[in-house]
Amino acid sequence: MGGVAVLLSNKKHDKAKAKYQLRYLCRTHMGSDDQAYQSVFQQSDDAGHVGVSLSRSLLHVAGNALKTNITELGPRVLPFSELVLYGWSMIHRKIWTTKKEIYVPNFKKAFEHFCIHAGGRAVIDAVEERLRLSKEDGEASRMTLYRFGNTSSSSVWYELSYLEAKGRVKRGDRVWQIAFGSGFKCNSAVWECISELDPNKQNAWSDRIHLYPVHIPDAADH
Template identity: 60%
Template sequence: MAMTLHVPSLPELTIFCTHPFTMVLVAGILVLYILYNRKVAVYLLDFACYRPPSSYRLPMSMFVEHFVLDNMDPESIAFQTKILEKSGFSEETCIPPSLSQLPLRKSLSSATEEAETVMFSAVADLFKKTNTNPKAIDILVSNCSLFCATPSFAAMIVNKFRMRSNIMSFHLSGMGCSAGIISVSLAKDLLRVHRNSLALIVSTETLNQDWYTGKYTSMLLSNCLFRMGGAAVLLSSREQDKSRAKYELKHLVRTNKAQDDISHACVFKDVDMENKVGVTISKGILNVAGDALKENIAALGPLVLPFSEQLKFGFSIFCQKIMWNTKQRSIYVPDFKKAFDHFCIHAGGRAVIQGIEKSLRLRKQDVEPSKMTLYKYGNTSSSSIWYELSYIEAKGRMKRGDGVWQIAFGSGFKCNSAVWQCVTDSEFEIADAWNDINRYPVEVPDVVKIN
């Protein structure tokens, strides 16, 4: 028996399309499509910064005395003393106890103990502040540049806090001081794919394994810059968390200059002629950082700057390249104060902060959080931008709608930016890291003589 295909007539199609059930079905599909494809917001619920006990302090005189008693080369001691006198550090920066002993206790167990002390304290503090059950965490991203343990830091955290067996965990190593923003970038992408999830980020750096005891100045520099610290950050893509969030992530821009040999080699972990491990920091690092910053803000600018600033910037480039000699007219530097209310510049060193302050024409109050973080805590690597954000909150300067620019530099060479917007009217609690906030800001002398 032959089969015939019935083709609906136009009246039949009209009746079907206008049927209430069909219209509701199409509308439902359309709503679901819009909801699924709309951009998923990523919220920062809260964060916690590790505050070392006062017994971990490394006064500058103790730093110098330590190397004298350890029979370090006199020229190496003189070099480190000179750097410390201009560092902008206070007497409160800290190192782990294993490095304040004589002789130094550099070992795998000491490095692991240092990492656990910082990470577990920061994570426990964060869970207490946010009343979060560790089993509610869906995504975990940890980062530490120099020390890569087995099991990983992420596994150590999962074990300590008895997190779920199906948690998505990642550890980033060798990414430098900008790894904190890279961790945010990874967590953001995961949160947008795995919707309605919570992500925990843990950023730290260990000093024990790479504390340099040789005599090469390019490696001794890291002893004078890096200090103990860490932070834990809780992000969410759950719609119900919007009402309790502090910030919403608006933009994240990453710049990687590793394809350039000079940039790639400016911060390098290596061994010296005596087979002593250390981190080499080249003299040209400020120039490399400046080039990376220019490229990063060139990508970030169109996303955040008002049109008037973009127009001035574009016109200055046109004038320089087309109408006038390049030596007679400089390129206009956009006023980023019109895009951001607060700046968290990685506390990589006094020269780094001052360089960005000058390049971007920032005010003293704009770089105050960075300078005070460097003064009190030193360079805590990837976690420094969180100490700075905590400083702004403790000062009571953060208001709903305010924009925050976090910018960090790291080996490779990398320059990364994260832009947040404050989304709460609540008053910010003063974190333990800045419970003495009334002391700040302080005037930091250009040179401090070490006796």
């Protein structure tokens, strides 16, 4: 079980001490759809034991939630050139009823770092594929999953700590945290680094960051 505490402030005098500034927060709730609502559900089994049931449609539901979320977030963070390309692909498909795939915006033009909910290897793979991210973009998520397992919503903070310990986050960099939850929910938080971060400052990765990243073999390799 993971746990993270984050101190947020809306006081101007705290800006000098803050590491990040929250730029955007986008929350998508799919609870009105029965399939989405039941994709992650707490219930009792035949023996009366209470547990969490994950449906086979979970990845499909998560994909739809992410699509809805980035449709709202995109216009706020993407450069104009990417919005034009996306808009044109939508118009082209609408007018000519073509089966050509809709253009997926290049979110690397909006963010330097990505913290993907480490709910499982399949979740990270699916988000990387949908957003056309590289393995390096998902490194913090994979290493967090490898070391700590599924720590639920706190995983995105372990991932941010990983990036800090690696010395990758610089002043002015933008970080996109993407998290999922029952309901079904997809949340995006966009942070801008507003201070010079010391990679040697103590955090959850400090004692072993030099050991990462590690190679994580596929199941087929065993």
